[in-house]
Amino acid sequence: MVALLDYPMFVVTTRVGDDRAGCLVGFSSQVSIKPSRFLVGLSKKNHTFRVASSGATHLAVHLLSKEHRDLARLFGSETGDRIDKFSRCTWWEGPEGLPILADAAAWFAGRVLDRFDLGDHVGHLTDPVGGNAPDRFDDLVTFSDVKDLEPGHEA
Numbered sequence: 001m002v003a004l005l006d007y008p009m010f011v012v013t014t015r016v017g018d019d020r021a022g023c024l025v026g027f028s029s030q031v032s033i034k035p036s037r038f039l040v041g042l043s044k045k046n047h048t049f050r051v052a053s054s055g056a057t058h059l060a061v062h063l064l065s066k067e068h069r070d071l072a073r074l075f076g077s078e079t080g081d082r083i084d085k086f087s088r089c090t091w092w093e094g095p096e097g098l099p100i101l102a103d104a105a106a107w108f109a110g111r112v113l114d115r116f117d118l119g120d121h122v123g124h125l126t127d128p129v130g131g132n133a134p135d136r137f138d139d140l141v142t143f144s145d146v147k148d149l150e151p152g153h154e155a
Contacts, residue, residue: 006142011075013099014056020099021051024076036128041121047080058096062104066139072146095130106133
């Protein structure tokens, strides 16, 4: 059943000191309305997970429109262990020094409240503290747009 879902994909970025990281994420969800909470699952094999676990206090969560599918491919098929993804895209420094992707359709920064072992991923429970979203979304990048990607790391 889960394989049939075509849910939105997110690019999650973070920063600890001068070390920036970001990856394509399929395991994420709003988990509370009041208080506002969003859960992001990061693979334990992922460079972004290692940076986030080394003292990151915040994550930035980005939605991409289909016209920027190339960003999803960059953050989903490359690894920060080998390349600087941020040198290949336009970004700016947002809240808490987080790298914010300039071509994102929407984004928010979230303070990490807690982390949970979820198996091969670690859930990062965030409290959204700022961001930007349009009144409505155009076509967003979903799982069907990226299911053919060779990931930078195995899950």
